[in-house]
Amino acid sequence: MIGITGSIAAYKIPFLIRLLKKEGAEVQVVMTPAARDFVTPLTLSVLSGNPVYTYPFDEDDGSWTSHVELGSRADVMLMAPVTAATLGKMANGIADNLLLTTYLSAKCPVFFAPAMDLDMYRHPATGENIKKLIGFGHTLIEPQVGELASGLTGAGRMEEPENIVKVLKDHFAKRRQFAGKKFLITAGPTYEAIDPVRFIGNHSSGKMGFALAEAAAEKGAEVTLIAGPVKLEITHPLVRRIDVASANEMYEMCKKYFPAADVTVMSAAVADFTPEEIAPQKIKKGDQPPEIKLKPTVDILRQLGREKDSGQVLVGFALETDNELENARLKLKNKNLDLIVLNSLKEQGAGFGVSTNKITIIDKNGKQTDYPLKSKKEVAEDILDRIAELI
Numbered sequence: 001m002i003g004i005t006g007s008i009a010a011y012k013i014p015f016l017i018r019l020l021k022k023e024g025a026e027v028q029v030v031m032t033p034a035a036r037d038f039v040t041p042l043t044l045s046v047l048s049g050n051p052v053y054t055y056p057f058d059e060d061d062g063s064w065t066s067h068v069e070l071g072s073r074a075d076v077m078l079m080a081p082v083t084a085a086t087l088g089k090m091a092n093g094i095a096d097n098l099l100l101t102t103y104l105s106a107k108c109p110v111f112f113a114p115a116m117d118l119d120m121y122r123h124p125a126t127g128e129n130i131k132k133l134i135g136f137g138h139t140l141i142e143p144q145v146g147e148l149a150s151g152l153t154g155a156g157r158m159e160e161p162e163n164i165v166k167v168l169k170d171h172f173a174k175r176r177q178f179a180g181k182k183f184l185i186t187a188g189p190t191y192e193a194i195d196p197v198r199f200i201g202n203h204s205s206g207k208m209g210f211a212l213a214e215a216a217a218e219k220g221a222e223v224t225l226i227a228g229p230v231k232l233e234i235t236h237p238l239v240r241r242i243d244v245a246s247a248n249e250m251y252e253m254c255k256k257y258f259p260a261a262d263v264t265v266m267s268a269a270v271a272d273f274t275p276e277e278i279a280p281q282k283i284k285k286g287d288q289p290p291e292i293k294l295k296p297t298v299d300i301l302r303q304l305g306r307e308k309d310s311g312q313v314l315v316g317f318a319l320e321t322d323n324e325l326e327n328a329r330l331k332l333k334n335k336n337l338d339l340i341v342l343n344s345l346k347e348q349g350a351g352f353g354v355s356t357n358k359i360t361i362i363d364k365n366g367k368q369t370d371y372p373l374k375s376k377k378e379v380a381e382d383i384l385d386r387i388a389e390l391i
């Protein structure tokens with residue numbers, strides 16, 4: 001589906017539709033009222049071979065266009081060109097026309113190709129909106145630097161149709177990469193109960209594991225995501241999410257799903273120790289501070305490493321504060337892993353809570369690859385590229 005908004009770059013969309021049709025795509029256009037001043041619905045309808053929608057309600061025949069149905073039919077939604085105003089509405093959930101209601105109810109991946117004058121593009125509000133949309137998991141098709149309709153030269157020209165088609169083709173090619181493969185991914189912390197109100201936990205946010213689950217699903221994998229207590233949402237239809245709290249619950253679920261998994265990635269920060277006993281009632285303040293006796297949890301990854309057969313790929317994480325490489329190599333060997341992803345708490349922008357990460361991957365043969373600081377989404381792509389080499 002293509003969503004067109006009121007920018008002069010709309011004149012390029014008929015050409016884009018022709019290119020997409022040549023690639024075998026079915027194209028459905030939804031346009032805002034302002035977009036109709038730049039390109040005619042008739043042209044778009046002839047080229048796409050489908051009716052073009054702008055309004056939810058047709059005054060002539062009284063028919064209603066369901067934005068929910070439009071959104072659910074699409075494999076991808078491409079907003080192009082998207083103006084500063086529509087970017088702002090998308091980022092803030094303002095749905096004041098058919099295109100925006102369709103956008104809000106669409107469950108498919110969204111791509112957006114902004115087009116505007118350079119000062120509008122440079123404005124911090126636009127920057128914030130774009131960041132927010134990327135945060136929603138949408139893909140920015142960056143505008144190019146060039147001559148703009150205002151006569152000024154700078155960033156703001158919508159990407160050329162040929163390149164937009166390339167971005168979409170890459171997306172569909174990637175979507176088939178892990179088709180039919182089963183992934184088991186763990187994420188987040190575990191909570192080890194002390195009494196009904198208290199627990200021992202850690203600072204893991206689960207962002208890395210969720211980014212991995214989302215990225216694997218986008219490449220066609222069927223993902224079972226076992227999540228400790230986190231404040232994250234995931235809606236991809238190929239992700240089955242199972243919430244657990246303790247290390248033991250996580251272990252039980254891993255045992256259940258591991259035998260069928262082609263790839264297992266343990267990115268959860270699993271507690272190494274748990275209270276020997278859980279007090280049945282809230283522990284009261286006494287004269288003496290209470291002593292909490294701990295016992296070790298199962299090392300899930302080590303256990304899976306023992307059970308793994310030759311066709312299965314097993315990936316672990318190592319979070320280290322010192323002797324990083326040495327410790328990571330030891331874990332790789334002791335836990336019988338194919339890859340270990342090392343993140344050091346010493347690196348700025350890596351570790352807990354943040355949206356970025358800086359990793360080193362070591363493989364079974366001892367090959368070490370250092371990656372620069374990237375978003376957790378990009379880091380997930382790097383890890384999956386390495387997994388793809390193994391399956």
Ligand code: CTP
Binds near residue numbers: 318
């Ligand atoms: N892990 C696990 N089960 C545990 C502890 C850790 O499956 N009970 C997994 C983690 O998910 C991670 C890897 O083991 O993929 C390494 O975790 P980390 O905490 O870095 O290392 P540990 O093996 O726990 O060793 P240490 O705490 O001594 O560094």
